[in-house]
Amino acid sequence: MHNITSYTTASESLSKREKIGQLFMPAAFINDTEEEICALEKLIKExxxxxLCFFHSRASAATNFEGKKKIIVNTESLSTLKNLIQRYQKAAKQPLLISIDAEWGLAMRIENTPQYPYAICLGAMQNGLDLIEQVGKNIALDCKNAGIHWNLAPVVDINNNPNNPVIGYRSFGEDKNNVTENAIAFIKGTKEAGILTSIKHFPGHGDTATDSHLDLPLIDKNIDELWDNELYPFRKIVASGVDSVMIGHLSIPALANGSKISSSISKDIIKGVLRTELSFKGVVISDALNMHAVSKNYPIKGELEWLAFDAGNDILCFAENTVEGIETILKNANNKAIEESFKRIWLLKEKAINQIDNHKLQAVDYTTLLTKIAKKSITQIVGNTNNFMNAPFVGIDINFKEENTFFTTIKKEKDFDFYNLSDTSIPEIKAKIKDKENILLSIEAPKVKPQNKFNIPKEYWALIGELLETKNVILYIFGSPFILNHLNYKNTKSAVVAYQDFEEFKTVAANHFLGKINAEGKLPVTIS
Known part of the structure; x- marks a missing residue:
């Protein structure tokens, strides 16, 4: 890919229409058909x-968040992505700025790529900023290798609503200082590898029970509450320096002069709070404009794109009506507004594209990094594991996979029976443990989001409840700590959260059970 010209040269040579084109960042899908790829090439050229903002497939895109379209598995997604980026760059007269959501690595969008721990896990570490910085750096290097300039991360929403259907595990936690410090460390690592970042979802998406992919959430708090909590990470990180801020689709009347308009199209929130009160000078990018929180309210093609730009967004992400959007902005916008946004975008592109590549920068070994994070994050909620050290026990594995490294690791040192619900029925398990007192229970939910009780079947929940009432239970959770909200964990002899279902985390948890390591983590959220 060729370098990009200076802003001065571009400003003099590009027409007003071409400058408006630079505002648009439509979606690109890794698993598109050849016909769809050609259509996007045509859009880029014309x-x-x-x-471009890359997504896995049209079935996995924002408006199909809880949809029923079948998601195609493509084990060659990474090579497909690299080839598409090169192909789309060739179609462009000016170099394209390539972005992706890689909050926990390219694995968020692409199969067979490294997946790093969710933010909620990173937030459980005490004195772990160096590891979070390294996570940011490793993810950035993966992005760079793929041809991506911009990781639309980290999330700096404060996780203060356990029923949040879309943020939850993506947040570093409920403490504003913890969220801020961890996000700054992530940004530092990303920046060192030469990749752009974006903090999101301004003004703060944490305290919502509505998914903005599907509808517009309302946060009805007063200005003082918002300024002290939701806005705190944004205030601090903007002051410390960040490339861009992504605007969420949220209704926050206290910040919008009483209006229930979405923050993504609110002049009061973008030009008022972010630009004026927080003095942010960088690029403002909208959250995906196809999300139903806003898109379903503006059926006229180009209207939403105009409203988003007029409110203060520089980059219109996942704009579905590019042609009509360009025409509407060309018709309505003044030259000064266009030039200001164009300048911010072009300088960001210069920063991303014209940098000197540092080939000496190396990623830390993936397994080593995960093991360190697992040791620092594992969290003891109640009790201790000494109860079972010399007593006989039975293992019960609520898992949706055939093998669990947690139990197989313990099995190397202790003789015990264990049963997996994937191959042993609940009646069979009850019969086998009828006369047993001590149970080592492992729960690994099939879903990290809280809807439908993490997709754990109701008969499994019934078994868990019965075990906690009738047996001595030591519990290990490999997933969201909010699983604990659905069970009486105080009835356990010990409850431990290991956060991730990765092999490294299961090995660390096994060693914790065996008394070889201490639990260093602290819950980053409150469990009711």
Missing amino acids: QGIGG
């Missing part, structure tokens, strides 16, 4: 768009 409309001179400024960048």
Whole structure:
């Protein structure tokens, strides 16, 4: 890919229409058909768009968040992505700015790529900023290798609503200082590898029970509450320096002069709070404009794109009506507003594209990094594991996979029976443990989101409840700590959260049970 010209040269040579094209960042899908790829190439050539945001497939896109379209598995997604980026860059007159959501690595969008721990796990570490910085750096290096300039991360929403259907595990926790410090460390690591970042979802998406992919959430708090909590990470991180801020689709009347308009199209929130009160000078990018929180309210093509730009967004992410959007902005916008946004975008592109590549920068070994994080994050909620050290016990594995490293690791040192619900029925398990007192219970939910009780079947929940009432239970959770909200964990002899279902985390948890390591983590959220 060729370098990009200076802003001065571009400003003089690009027409007003071409400058407006630079505002647009439509979605690109890794698993598109050849016909769909050609259509996007045509759009790039004819409309001179400024960048692309990559998603796995149309079935996995934002508006199908809880949809029923079948998601295609493509084990060659990474090589497909690399080839598509090169192909789309060739179609562009000006170099494209390539972005992706890689909050926990390219694995968020791409199969067979490294997946790093969720933010909620990182937030459980005490004195773990160096490890979070390294996570940011490793993810950034993966992005760079793929041809991506911009990781639309980290999430700096404060996780203060356990029923949040879309943020939850993506947040570092409920403490504003913890969220801020961890996000700054992530940004530092990402920046060192030469990749751009974006903090999201301004003004703060944590305290919502509505998924903005599907509808517009309302946060009805007063200004003092918002300023002290939701806005705190944004205030601090903007002051410390960040490339861009992503605007969420949220209704926050206290910040919008009483209006229930979405923050993503609110001049009061973007130009008022972010630009004026927080003095943010960088690029403002909208959250995906196809999300139903806003898109379903503006059926006229180009209207939403205009409203988003007029409110203060520089980059229109996942704009579905690029051609009509360009025409509407060209018709309505003044030259000064266009030039200001164009300048911010172009300088960001210069920063991303014209940098000197540092080939000496190396990623830390993946397994080593995960093991360190697992040791620092594992959290003892109640009790201790000494109860079972010399007593006989039975293992019960609520897992949706055939093998569990947690139990097989313990089995190397202790003789015990264990049963997996994937191959042993609940009646069979009850019969086998009828006369047993001590149970080592491992729970690994099939889903990290809280809807439908993490997709754990109701008969499994019934068994868990019965075990906690009738047996001596030591419990290990490999997933969201919010699983604990659905069970009486105080009835356990010990309850431990290991956060991730990775092999490294299961090995660490096994060693914790065996008394070889201490639990160093602290819950980053409150369990009711």
